[in-house]
Amino acid sequence: MSDRLRLGVMGCASIAWRRMLPAAERTPGVDITAVAGRDPDRTERFAARFSADPMPDYAALLEHPDVEAVYIPLPNALHREWAHRAMRNGKHVLVEKPLTCCYRHSVELVAQARSSRRVLMENMTAPRHAQHKVVERLVADGEIGALRSFSAAYGIPPLPAEDIRYRPELGGGALLDLGIYAVRAAVRFAGPGLSVEGAVLRTDPETGVDTSGAALLRTPDGVDVHLAYGFEHAYTSGYTLWGSAGRITATRTAAPPPELRPELTVERKGETRTIAAPADDQDSATLAAFAAQVRGQESTAGHQAPTLRTARLLDAIRAAARPTAERPERRPR
Template sequence: MAAPVRMATLGCASIAWRRMLASMAAHPDVELVAVASRDRAKAERFAARFACEPVTGYDELLARDDIEAVYVPLPVMLHAEWVEHALRAGLHVLCEKPLAGCFAETERLVKLAQQLDLTLMESLMFTRHSQHHTVRELVGAGTIGEIRGLTADFGFPPRPPTDMRYHPVGGGALTEIGVYPVRTALLYLGDGVQVVGATARRDRRLGVDLSGSALLVGPDGTPAHLTWGMEHGYRSAYELWGSSGRIVVEWAYTPPASHAPVIRIEQQDRREWRTLPPDDQFGNVLTTFVRAVRTGREGDLQGEEVLRLADLMQRVRDAVVALPGGSDE
C-alpha cells in the first residue's frame, strides 16, 4: 500500500478552514504536514486546529523537503504566481478554482505541469459529487428525452465588505461564482459551446463585478441560461429541460458531506423526488488528486478539463456587457 501523499497548504483561506483541511485531515491517503500564511498568528491558528506545523511565508513552505504536494486556496489573482512557484519547486498542485484569471495564464501553467511531469488539478469540487453522475445517467437513459434547454444559478447574500471576493485580487463574481454555472453548461452541452452574450453588474468603487448572466448554445442549438452573483438570496441549482420532461438538481454546488441530495424528475404524468446517498465532494477531489499523483495517470485528462473550462470562461468574460447599477462612489 502506498504511503499517504504528504501535503501542505499555501494560504489560510476560508474554504480551507471550513471544508478542505478537514477533508485532508480525515482522508486516509493524505497527510497534512504544514500550513503557511504571511501572518504567523493565522498559520498557528490553522495548524492548531488541523494538527500540522505552522509556517510563516509561502517561500518558506515551498523550500521544505518533507512535502510532495500543495493545496493553493489563495485569492484567484494570486493563483498563477504561486502555482508556478510550487511547480518549479517540484511539487504537485491542487488549486482552488479557477486555476487562473485568464485563459493564457491557465494554458501556460498546464503546459508547465506537463513539462515537469507533475499533477496540476483544479479543485472545482461539485463535478466530483455523485449526484451529477446520477443525473447524467438519467439523461443518457432518455428519462427526459433530448435536452432542449439548461438553466443554472448560483448566488448568495452579500458578505462583509472586507471579504476578499469584493477586492480585485479575488476576481469578482464571474471568476469566483460564475465558474460553477459555466462548468455546468460544459457538463451537459459538451464541446462546441458558443457564447451568445453575457452581462455583468459592476461596482466601480470596489472594482469588481457583483453579479452576471450569460446565454450559451450547444453545438446543436440547445440554449443554456446562466446566472450568478454575490448580492442575492441563496440559490445553488440547475435544471435540464428535455423533450419529454425535466430534471431539477436542488442543491447543486455546495452540499455538505452529510447532506442526502434530492433531485426532482418531472414527466408529463408524474413527478418524483429522488433522494440520493450523501457524498463528500471534497474527499472525492482529494481521492482523484492522490490517484493522479501516485499513478502518474489522469494528468492529461485533468489538463484538458481545466483548459476547456478556461477557454469558455474567457469567451464569456470577453462577451460581457456592463450593466448600470453599480456604485460610482
C-alpha cells in the same frame, strides 16, 4: 516514497479551515504536513489545529523537505505565480478554483505541469459529487428525451465589505467565484462546442468588481444555455436540463454537506417524482483523486480538459458582456 501524500498548505484561507483541511483529515492517505501564511498568529492556529508544521512564508513551505504537494487557497490573482513556483520546486499542486484568472495563464500552467511531470489539479470539488452521475444516468435512460435547454444559477447574499471577493486586483468578482460553477455545469451537461451569444456583468462602480451577471450560450446543435450568478441573491446553487420529453432539476449542487442526500426532481408526462441522490463527500473525493494521481494510481489523461474549456468560456463571457451599474440596494458597508 510513502504511500501517504504529504500536503503543504499555502495560505490560511477560510475555505481551508472550514472545508478542505477537515476533508483532508477524513481522507485516507493524506497528511497535512505544513502550513504557511502571512499572519504568524493565524498560521500558528492553523498548524496547531491540523497538527502541522508552521512555516514563516510561502517560499519556506516550498523548501520543506517533507512536503511533496501543495494546496493553494490563495486569492485568485496569486494562483498563477505560486502554482508556477511550486511546480518549479518539484511540488504537485492542488489549487483552488479558478486555476488562474484567464484561459491563457491556465494553458501555461497546464503545459508546465506536463513538461515537469507534476500533477496540477483545479480544486473544483462540486463536479465530483455522485448526484451528477445520477443526472447523467437519467438523461442516458431517456427521462428527458433530447436536450433542448440547460439553465444554471449560483448565487449568495451580499458579502462583508472587506471580503477579498470585492477586490478586482486580487481576482475577485462573481464571475470567477460563482459563474464558474454555472459554466462548469454547462460544459458537463450541454457538451462541447459551446459559444457565447451574449452576456451581462453588473459592476460595483466603487470597487470595479463584478457583483452579478448572466450569459446566453448555445451548442452547435442548437441547445440554449442560460446562466446566472451573483453576490446579491438569495442562496441558490442548481441547474435544470429541459428536454423534448421531460425535465430534471438539481438544487443543491455547489457544496452540499457530506451527509446530505440531495434531491433531484424529475418531471415527465405530467408527473413529478423526487429522487434522493446518494450522500457524498466531494471535498474528500477530490483530495483522494489528487493523491491517487500523484501516486500514479489514477490517470491524469484528460482531467484538465473541463478546466480549460471552462476558462475559455469565462473569458468569452467577460469579453461579450455588456456592463451595467450595480442595483440601488447595495452590499453592506
